Amino acid sequence: MHIPDGYLSPSTCAVLWGTAAPFWYIAGKRVRATLHTLMVPLLSIFAAFSFVVMMFNLPLPGGTTGHAVGVGIATVVLGPWAAMSAISVALVIQALFFGDGGITAIGANCFNMAVAGSLVAWAVYRLACRGAPIGSTRRVLGAGFAGYTAINVSALCAAIEFGIQPMLFRDSLGAPLYAPYPLHVAIPAMLIGHLTFAGLAEFVIAAGIVAWLQRADPQLLCATAPDAPDAAEPTRPDRERPLWPSIRRFWIAIAILTILTPLGILAVGNAWGEWSPQDFSNSTTRREIQAASRNTEAPAHAPRGLERLSKLWTAPLSRYSPAFIRSASFGYLASAMVGVGIIIICGLALNWALGRFRPAEFRRRPPRRTGFVEKTLHTLVRAAQRALFADEMARADGFLQRRDARVNLAGLGALIVAAVGVRRLDALLALLALGMLLALVSRVSIGFLATRVWLAVLGFTGALAAPAVFLTPGTQLAHMPVLHWAVTEQGLRAAAFLILRAATAATFACLLVLCTLWTHLLRALRFFRTPLVAVALIGMTWRYIFLFLRAAEDMFQARQARLVGALEGAARRRLAAASAGVLLNRSIQLSNEVHLAMQARGFRGEIRTLGDDRLRGGEFLYGAGFLAAAAAAVWLGR
Amino acid sequence: MSDFAFEAREVGYSYDDVRALGAISLRIRRGERIALLGANGSGKSTLLRLLAGLCFPQRGSISFFGEPLTDERLRDDAFFFSFRRRVGLVFQNPDVQLFNPAVYDELAFGPLQLGWPKAQIRRCVEEMLEQMGIAHLRDRAPHRLSGGEKKRVALASVLILQPEVLLLDEPAAGLDPGSQGQIVNLLASWKNSGRTVITATHDMDTLEEIADRCCVFEDGRIAAEASPLDVLHDLPLLERTNLLRPHAHRHAAGMPHPHPHVHRHEPE
Numbered sequence: 001m002h003i004p005d006g007y008l009s010p011s012t013c014a015v016l017w018g019t020a021a022p023f024w025y026i027a028g029k030r031v032r033a034t035l036h037t038l039m040v041p042l043l044s045i046f047a048a049f050s051f052v053v054m055m056f057n058l059p060l061p062g063g064t065t066g067h068a069v070g071v072g073i074a075t076v077v078l079g080p081w082a083a084m085s086a087i088s089v090a091l092v093i094q095a096l097f098f099g100d101g102g103i104t105a106i107g108a109n110c111f112n113m114a115v116a117g118s119l120v121a122w123a124v125y126r127l128a129c130r131g132a133p134i135g136s137t138r139r140v141l142g143a144g145f146a147g148y149t150a151i152n153v154s155a156l157c158a159a160i161e162f163g164i165q166p167m168l169f170r171d172s173l174g175a176p177l178y179a180p181y182p183l184h185v186a187i188p189a190m191l192i193g194h195l196t197f198a199g200l201a202e203f204v205i206a207a208g209i210v211a212w213l214q215r216a217d218p219q220l221l222c223a224t225a226p227d228a229p230d231a232a233e234p235t236r237p238d239r240e241r242p243l244w245p246s247i248r249r250f251w252i253a254i255a256i257l258t259i260l261t262p263l264g265i266l267a268v269g270n271a272w273g274e275w276s277p278q279d280f281s282n283s284t285t286r287r288e289i290q291a292a293s294r295n296t297e298a299p300a301h302a303p304r305g306l307e308r309l310s311k312l313w314t315a316p317l318s319r320y321s322p323a324f325i326r327s328a329s330f331g332y333l334a335s336a337m338v339g340v341g342i343i344i345i346c347g348l349a350l351n352w353a354l355g356r357f358r359p360a361e362f363r364r365r366p367p368r369r370t371g372f373v374e375k376t377l378h379t380l381v382r383a384a385q386r387a388l389f390a391d392e393m394a395r396a397d398g399f400l401q402r403r404d405a406r407v408n409l410a411g412l413g414a415l416i417v418a419a420v421g422v423r424r425l426d427a428l429l430a431l432l433a434l435g436m437l438l439a440l441v442s443r444v445s446i447g448f449l450a451t452r453v454w455l456a457v458l459g460f461t462g463a464l465a466a467p468a469v470f471l472t473p474g475t476q477l478a479h480m481p482v483l484h485w486a487v488t489e490q491g492l493r494a495a496a497f498l499i500l501r502a503a504t505a506a507t508f509a510c511l512l513v514l515c516t517l518w519t520h521l522l523r524a525l526r527f528f529r530t531p532l533v534a535v536a537l538i539g540m541t542w543r544y545i546f547l548f549l550r551a552a553e554d555m556f557q558a559r560q561a562r563l564v565g566a567l568e569g570a571a572r573r574r575l576a577a578a579s580a581g582v583l584l585n586r587s588i589q590l591s592n593e594v595h596l597a598m599q600a601r602g603f604r605g606e607i608r609t610l611g612d613d614r615l616r617g618g619e620f621l622y623g624a625g626f627l628a629a630a631a632a633a634v635w636l637g638r
Numbered sequence: 639m640s641d642f643a644f645e646a647r648e649v650g651y652s653y654d655d656v657r658a659l660g661a662i663s664l665r666i667r668r669g670e671r672i673a674l675l676g677a678n679g680s681g682k683s684t685l686l687r688l689l690a691g692l693c694f695p696q697r698g699s700i701s702f703f704g705e706p707l708t709d710e711r712l713r714d715d716a717f718f719f720s721f722r723r724r725v726g727l728v729f730q731n732p733d734v735q736l737f738n739p740a741v742y743d744e745l746a747f748g749p750l751q752l753g754w755p756k757a758q759i760r761r762c763v764e765e766m767l768e769q770m771g772i773a774h775l776r777d778r779a780p781h782r783l784s785g786g787e788k789k790r791v792a793l794a795s796v797l798i799l800q801p802e803v804l805l806l807d808e809p810a811a812g813l814d815p816g817s818q819g820q821i822v823n824l825l826a827s828w829k830n831s832g833r834t835v836i837t838a839t840h841d842m843d844t845l846e847e848i849a850d851r852c853c854v855f856e857d858g859r860i861a862a863e864a865s866p867l868d869v870l871h872d873l874p875l876l877e878r879t880n881l882l883r884p885h886a887h888r889h890a891a892g893m894p895h896p897h898p899h900v901h902r903h904e905p906e
Contacts, residue, residue, distance in 0.1 A: 599692060601751060
């Protein structure tokens with residue numbers, strides 16, 4: 001339903017910009033007036049939600065795709081004005097950054113989906129649920145129906161805008177200048193999809209979330225339902241209850257949805273009315289266009305006005321597929337993350353900007369909870385202990401610890417390269433087994449590797465690899481029960497490969513760091529002709545981190561000792577902000593002093609160690625062994 | 639060669655807008671043991687850093703055995719290494735001084751940087767570990783030692799270079815009396831050893847043992863220069879420079895006075 005540039009004449013666009021503008025103005029004023037409530041955070045949540053929901057393309061009858069908008073639920077929770085703002089924000093970001101919907105058509109798209117959508121949803125919801133209790137089924141159905149109606153009205157508006165183009169704007173030969181299809185084609189083409197699947201999706205989203213909120217957080221439903229008999233006095237959440245718990249659940253949901261976005265490109269085909277100019281000259285896409293438009297033949301080439309206007313703006317992440325990411329699904333996921341990130345930043349900026357003018361009595365009181373200062377402290381202590389632990393492990397008597405740092409660096413480095421390079425699963429497994437063997441003879445416990453390395457790898461890579469299981473085409477092994485996604489053999493292999501590869505490389509890297517003394521490692525880097533500046537920088541950074549950790553630990557402990565009882569959150573944050581500054585200052589100072597102390601004992605940037613500079617013959621053998629193992633893995637696993 | 643280890647002429651130094659040293663002029667003879675006295679923040683540590691060539695005077699000049707001590711001069715490798723070999727500085731905060739993973743490496747750091755032969759370094763480190771009574775700490779991580787142990791390791795890490803000139807910033811501050819005693823004994827043993835020792839301190843009790851001459855600092859300038867005994871008897875000076883806590887105590891009749899210190903008996 002995102003009308004691209006070129007499908008509407010400039011004059012149509014201007015009219016729709018003009019129509020949307022007063023609504024934006026009123027919405028801005030209304031939102032501003034209710035800022036003391038949860039509004040701003042909720043606003044960014046629903047903007048993000050709408051953004052992500054619109055990326056889930058559903059296959060529609062006629063070979064096109066469509067999506068829900070999220071306007072129903074946004075209106076039911078936020079009211080029409082704030083919902084209008086939230087969805088407009090999502091649409092503007094989509095147009096500017098992702099080329100979904102045109103720049104000239106922002107007015108039109110916002111009018112259709114944000115303005116008309118939320119006003120209709122509001123009217124339907126209020127009418128359908130007049131006097132219904134907050135917890136009633138009527139509210140659930142009313143919200144769903146509001147969403148369903150709203151998205152269809154939006155689609156109808158878009159269809160009318162498309163349909164009047166060929167009536168009004170034609171060139172001298174009578175060929176349409178902009179959108180080519182008249183009303184009797186555009187309206188059925190748009191509405192069939194939205195009356196069925198997309199509308200249904202919108203219904204389910206709105207009804208489902210309302211049903212969930214009725215149990216989880218009924219207060220959020222009260223603001224828009226003053227006529228409900230059991231509505232609590234619309235409280236100012238800012239003053240009377242914690243903000244974070246209810247909001248956190250929303251953000252978690254959005255994070256999960258974001259991770260799932262690659263599913264949105266499973267639906268093949270284009271949305272009706274969102275074809276690119278080239279699609280008109282390609283025979284395959286022409287057939288698709290024709291099938292979707294009641295078998296009306298598509299124009300032989302793209303309408304001239306359309307072609308001209310469509311070049312107006314090239315979005316940086318056009319069509320949610322960043323040029324630098326090869327995999328379509330990963331690009332889609334990355335785009336979703338970027339979009340949500342932009343919305344969060346906008347929300348924070350807005351909150352900050354408006355918060356400065358907010359009267360003090362409205363500033364929300366933070367909830368009582370374990371402060372992040374304490375949490376930070378624990379993290380710091382753990383990190384410091386781990387650093388110490390690593391040093392002790394490097395002093396233990398084990399196989400890798402006895403090797404020369406240069407042998408470790410070259411050998412394990414080669415093995416890491418091999419782990420990245422091999423193409424066969426059995427070679428990768430052999431490398432992982434070698435890593436475990438090395439860990440065993442170097443007294444690094446497998447349990448440590450499992451919890452510190454493999455679990456982390458699984459967490460990070462697993463999330464990336466999971467969609468590959470479904471998205472890779474190939475021999476189907478099984479089906480997900482409800483969703484009918486096919487699990488393919490190739491997909492499973494790809495996912496297993498990614499995870500194993502990462503785990504193997506991480507194991508070798510971890511062994512290198514754990515089993516080599518830091519100073520020797522730096523020295524070895526120098527031996528391999530790493531520039532002095534780089535090595536000095538790494539060394540300084542390490543020391544700096546270490547000092548920072550120690551200074552932080554001391555400071556927080558000193559502060560803890562002086563604190564009696566719990567602090568208010570605001571005071572806690574102020575304290576933390578202030579101490580972060582002091583801490584940084586202090587550790588920079590300490591770091592400078594240490595540098596002076598090193599200088600005073602003759603340090604000139606070059607790190608020297610007591611270890612013998614010459615490689616003993618045995619060490620050569622071990623180094624050659626490592627390199628041979630790596631080469632063999634690459635050769636056999638090619 | 640000049641007979642003065644250091645000659646400072648009208649030296650001034652400020653940190654941003656805080657003046658640390660006004661215009662200090664000071665001559666330190668070769669082999670002299672001198673104490674820089676003064677309250678916290680009176681400029682002692684700054685002077686030590688200037689003398690160690692870690693920062694450079696913004697006004698005035700410093701020379702080391704007749705040679706000017708400047709940034710440019712220290713960029714010359716030959717001078718840098720000979721200067722670092724001859725002058726050792728022990729920082730007040732041992733955490734600053736100890737940055738190596740183990741005590742053994744800490745001691746070896748200086749000689750390694752100055753490019754001594756490895757065999758000699760190993761021998762010297764062993765000797766120094768024995769001499770300072772820290773052999774049992776050899777493989778411990780310096781940042782996990784106790785305060786007294788840290789100080790001894792810091793001192794050892796500088797002494798191993800056998801510097802002719804030793805700059806000490808509050809070497810015994812914050813230690814228990816036993817550890818303090820060990821350090822003071824070490825300092826006292828250098829009397830007439832030919833080694834130039836410059837100690838910043840505000841510990842009056844040990845003054846006579848560690849110094850032949852005292853400079854009293856007050857707000858970034860030298861308020862007095864005298865022998866330890868004279869300084870200890872100049873009660874108005876000591877009180878003015880925050881070096882003395884006026885207090886009264888009694889000694890039981892006939893009790894000998896075991897600790898050398900000044901005190902004042904207020905009229906009862």
